[in-house]
Amino acid sequence: MKERRAPVEWVPLDVAPANAGGSAIIANAPHPHAALLFTDFVIGADGQKLMEQFRYGVAWKDYPFKRDYPERGMTSAEYEKNEDKWLQLTRAITKRQGGGDRF
Numbered sequence: 007m008k009e010r011r012a013p014v015e016w017v018p019l020d021v022a023p024a025n026a027g028g029s030a031i032i033a034n035a036p037h038p039h040a041a042l043l044f045t046d047f048v049i050g051a052d053g054q055k056l057m058e059q060f061r062y063g064v065a066w067k068d069y070p071f072k073r074d075y076p077e078r079g080m081t082s083a084e085y086e087k088n089e090d091k092w093l094q095l096t097r098a099i100t101k102r103q104g105g106g107d108r109f
Contacts, residue, residue: 031045
């Protein structure tokens with residue numbers, strides 16, 4: 007819409023937790039070799055160029071907001087302890103009214 011001169015602008019939040027990135031191939035993919043080739047393309051320079059063309063962020067670009075990696079410097083034990091804490095909090099927040107979890 008901005009390209010069509012709509013009066014909109016993206017404003018980042020002060021703190022916006024996000025995944026630092028990753029790729030995965032599902033178990034028992036119908037075409038695992040094709041999935042591997044596609045994943046290799048997407049995480050490579052050509053794939054990242056294409057992703058940015060469609061307005062997906064790329065890891066190496068210097069965006070105008072602070073990136074925070076809270077897991078940096080943690081030991082495996084500290085990471086697991088924090089992961090359990092955050093999983094419990096996420097489950098508590100997303101618990102359905104009628105019972106049962108979304109996870």
